[in-house]
Amino acid sequence: MNATGRKAKAGSGMSERPFTHQLLADMLRIRRMEEKCAELYGAQKIRGFLHLYIGEEACATGAMHALDADDNVVATYREHGHALLRGVPMDAIMAEMFGKAAGCSRGRGGSMHLFDVARRFYGGNAIVGGGLPLAVGLALADRMLGIRRLTACFFGEGAVAEGAFHEGMNLAALWRLPVLFLCENNLYAMGTALDRSESQTELCVKAASYKVPTLKVDGMDVLAVHEGTRRAAQQVRGEGGPFFVEFRTFRFRAHSMFDPELYRGKAEVEEWKKRGPIHSFSAQLKAAGELTEDGFLELDAEAEAEVAAAVAFAEAAPWEPVEDLLRDVTTPGAMR
Amino acid sequence: MRISYREAMRQALHEALANDPRVFLMGEDVGRYGGTYAVSKGFYDEFGPERIRDTPLSELGFVGAGIGAALGGMRPIVEVMTVNFSLLALDQIVNSAALLRHMSGGQVSVPLVIRMATGAGRQLAAQHSHSLENWYAHIPGIRVLAPATIADARGMLGPALADPDPVVIFEHAQLYNMEDDLRDEPNEDWACDIEHAAIRRPGSQLSLITYGGSLPKALDAAAELARDGIDVEVVDLRVLRPLDTATIAESVSRTHRAVIVDEGWRSGSLAAEVMARIVERCFYDLDAPPLRVCSEEVPIPYAKHMEDAALPQAAKIVAAVREVLNV
Numbered sequence: 110m111n112a113t114g115r116k117a118k119a120g121s122g123m124s125e126r127p128f129t130h131q132l133l134a135d136m137l138r139i140r141r142m143e144e145k146c147a148e149l150y151g152a153q154k155i156r157g158f159l160h161l162y163i164g165e166e167a168c169a170t171g172a173m174h175a176l177d178a179d180d181n182v183v184a185t186y187r188e189h190g191h192a193l194l195r196g197v198p199m200d201a202i203m204a205e206m207f208g209k210a211a212g213c214s215r216g217r218g219g220s221m222h223l224f225d226v227a228r229r230f231y232g233g234n235a236i237v238g239g240g241l242p243l244a245v246g247l248a249l250a251d252r253m254l255g256i257r258r259l260t261a262c263f264f265g266e267g268a269v270a271e272g273a274f275h276e277g278m279n280l281a282a283l284w285r286l287p288v289l290f291l292c293e294n295n296l297y298a299m300g301t302a303l304d305r306s307e308s309q310t311e312l313c314v315k316a317a318s319y320k321v322p323t324l325k326v327d328g329m330d331v332l333a334v335h336e337g338t339r340r341a342a343q344q345v346r347g348e349g350g351p352f353f354v355e356f357r358t359f360r361f362r363a364h365s366m367f368d369p370e371l372y373r374g375k376a377e378v379e380e381w382k383k384r385g386p387i388h389s390f391s392a393q394l395k396a397a398g399e400l401t402e403d404g405f406l407e408l409d410a411e412a413e414a415e416v417a418a419a420v421a422f423a424e425a426a427p428w429e430p431v432e433d434l435l436r437d438v439t440t441p442g443a444m445r
Numbered sequence: 446m447r448i449s450y451r452e453a454m455r456q457a458l459h460e461a462l463a464n465d466p467r468v469f470l471m472g473e474d475v476g477r478y479g480g481t482y483a484v485s486k487g488f489y490d491e492f493g494p495e496r497i498r499d500t501p502l503s504e505l506g507f508v509g510a511g512i513g514a515a516l517g518g519m520r521p522i523v524e525v526m527t528v529n530f531s532l533l534a535l536d537q538i539v540n541s542a543a544l545l546r547h548m549s550g551g552q553v554s555v556p557l558v559i560r561m562a563t564g565a566g567r568q569l570a571a572q573h574s575h576s577l578e579n580w581y582a583h584i585p586g587i588r589v590l591a592p593a594t595i596a597d598a599r600g601m602l603g604p605a606l607a608d609p610d611p612v613v614i615f616e617h618a619q620l621y622n623m624e625d626d627l628r629d630e631p632n633e634d635w636a637c638d639i640e641h642a643a644i645r646r647p648g649s650q651l652s653l654i655t656y657g658g659s660l661p662k663a664l665d666a667a668a669e670l671a672r673d674g675i676d677v678e679v680v681d682l683r684v685l686r687p688l689d690t691a692t693i694a695e696s697v698s699r700t701h702r703a704v705i706v707d708e709g710w711r712s713g714s715l716a717a718e719v720m721a722r723i724v725e726r727c728f729y730d731l732d733a734p735p736l737r738v739c740s741e742e743v744p745i746p747y748a749k750h751m752e753d754a755a756l757p758q759a760a761k762i763v764a765a766v767r768e769v770l771n772v
Contacts, residue, residue: 181517215550224549231516232549236540242506243541246513246521253469253495254518273536276506283501437551438585440609 129394130408132174132331136166136387137412139190142199145416146189146206146220150366154424155206158235159220160187164361167386168293169194171334172261172356175342176289179229181251181260183244186221186235187293187360191263197225203419210429211422217437237298238268241277241290248286252349259287259345266355267298269312275319281351282319288351289342290316293328295360300372316353328356329384361385451621453598454484457635458522461606462492465520468606469496471507472524472560481526482562482621508534508559512542512611515557520606528563528615529575542611543586554609558602564617564658564708565745565756574745574752576708578615578657579715582686587611589685590639593660595625597683600637608639615685617658617708639684642692648678651766652696654719655706656682659757663706666762677766685715693719694726703727703735704765706757711739736765 126134143163149155162169165187173194176182184191192202197213205212206220214224221235231247234240244262251258268274269292281288292312296303303310313323322344326337334356341352359381363370394400448456461468469492470485476499479486488497500507504525511523525531531538542555565574582589588608592598598616605612645660646667655663660681667677680696682688697703703723707716716737723735738757746752 212550214548214552217550218548222548224552226549226552231553232545234541236536239509239536239540242509242537243513243516245506246510246515247517248513249510250514250517250519253514254467273505273509276501276503277509279501280503280506280510437547439588440546440554 127399129399130404132170132335133387133390133394133400133405134408134411135170135174135194136331136390137409138199138415139166139169139193140387141409141412141416142193142202142419143189145420147362147366149206149420155220156208157219158186159366160364161362162187162190162360164381164385165293165295165328165358166190167331167334167390168291168328168356168358169263171331172263172291172338175335175338176261177258179258181229181231181244181247181258183231183240183247183260183262184233185237185240185264186233187265188223188233188263189220192223192225192230192233195225195230196228197223197230199415199419200422201225203423204426207423207426209423209426211426215437216429238264238271238273240264241268241273242280244288245277245280245286248281248288249284252286257346259289259342261289261291263291263293265298266292266294266296266303266312267306268292269315270298270306278316278319278321278351278353282321285350287345287349289338289345290321290351290353291338292353292355293358294355295358297360297364297373299364300368302372312355313353321351321353323353323355325355325357328358329386329389331386331390446627447624448595448627449621450595450598450616450623451482451484453595453627454602454616455486457599457602458485459488460635461522461602462488462496465606467518467520468522469498469519470522470524471498471500471511473500473502473526475499475524480524482616482618504530504533505537509537509541511557511559512537512545512555515555516545516553520556522558522560522606525559525561527573527618528561528577529573531561538581538587538611538613539584543584546586546610555611556606556609557611558605558614559611560614560616562618563615564619565740565752566619566658568747568749568752570747571744576740578685579709579713579718581613582688582715582718584686587613587686588639589613589615591615591617591657591683591685593617593620593657593681593683594645595623595627597637599627600635601639603636604639612639615657619658620661623661640689642683642689643681644678644692644696645681646677646679648676648700650676650700651702651704651770652678652680652693652700653704653706653762653766654680654682654693654696656685656715657708659706659708662757662759663762665759666766669759669763670766675766675770675772682719688718688722690722690726693722697723697727698730701730701732702769703731704738704762704769705735706738706762708740708757710742711737712742714739733769733771736769738762738765
């Protein structure tokens, strides 16, 4: 697949544009959406936990563009960007953040539990590592039903300390299941640095111990993420077994809105910000003569307009009536 | 036709596997070994390793994989060898299976059946003798079944698989060798109701309410009391979630007295929930305070006489009934 020859996805509401511009546009969409979420959190429109992805946008953007629309996706509680690029309308995401019935999980899930099963997006999972066994099972079902697709499972490096990581990795490898494990290593599990929690900090070594092939990718470089994920996905589709990709990345914001960030220095954050995925990629495109400042501003304005429309939609959407409280605990129509 | 509980369960599994290609059985030693309780003996050769899937000792992993496979269109039956080991899978059962439908705003169902052996009575000591059915019965989003008769062992699995939501089936380990007559004229598929409690022995003076491995003990107690002219009704809960409050209340309103028998520890037990519902619904019908016969508040000991003393027994049930009846 020639990456630069690809056009914008149908339904994104944008005109056809070079693939590189689409990657940039999508990173901007995630960034602007989340900046607005932080602002709305301050205004108490969004409550509960809110885990921002700011700084890590290259991972979801590069990876999602390397998947097929028919693939399954399992994500974590830091999944706003993954949901958006999976095609969940920003309106539905924002309404979910507000807790409105028009949200993609009808307001029952919130920030950490964005779902869109029609797009095979199996959710934000807020138990660290909890998505890995689910991904294994989705891939097992596909295998048994003779469906050729892969299941992409996103998780942070904190998950590698959980038993679910090791059990899921072993099962996927043992049963040769088409699971693409995508580890977003942002170096801190909440406030605990990787080298303070793991005796082996080379995550690929852990995956390799289960005979899972691995690849380590610069998670701040959207093209590298795309190419790495594309190659890994190709191998999963071809050989059928799992693959583990580690993206080295960094979150610029606190773990959640409650986190005072006492565990890391400002200098470290500032150092990583210099490699921010949006400005480094746009600078790269400008230097190559593929993007003008006006072109950048146009993409940014489109993202801002999409965010403004989503906020207006969420504000105007009605609340679910309290009489419906007991809905969706069990499946209606079932004998009970 | 006289068959064992084990054979009834085996027939039910066989039927499910033969009738629906989406059904598969997964768990520790379900395949080549034939099942820890020999329930799936011969299945590995008949249905093959894909559908009779041996797993590593990874309860969290393979229960989670069962949930994922259910999301993906299969109808998995996951066998967790015993309730004791299910604690290692509790996160996936509670945080995924039970919650996914609600957290997604009703977008998914999780048509998963989890089977596990439960209970004490075989000198397996503290770590292999738990009765934690009430932990599962506490969770909205899952159905909890406790087949205690041959007919239920034969008939509950089909409807459990047809349920679009997760179902946990507790098979008391003491019941596997129990034999009884399976009715001669079965309905087409043996399927039984998985919504209601059942009156196993009608009676007029007191409602003895129980489930699972305690049912035979309760029936023994009722038979002994009958020899002394005391007429006790035995109610088998069968479905531990959602509880069939109507059948319980109807029985107690009629008999005006209740004793609840539960192998779980008394504090926070399922018996406590049943008693609370009786008090809420039948307070003015009661002629005496209800009593509970539960396990003593001690880890289950190894020594036979100590284990026996820790568990509900027919003699304890008889004593409790006499106390409530003041006879």
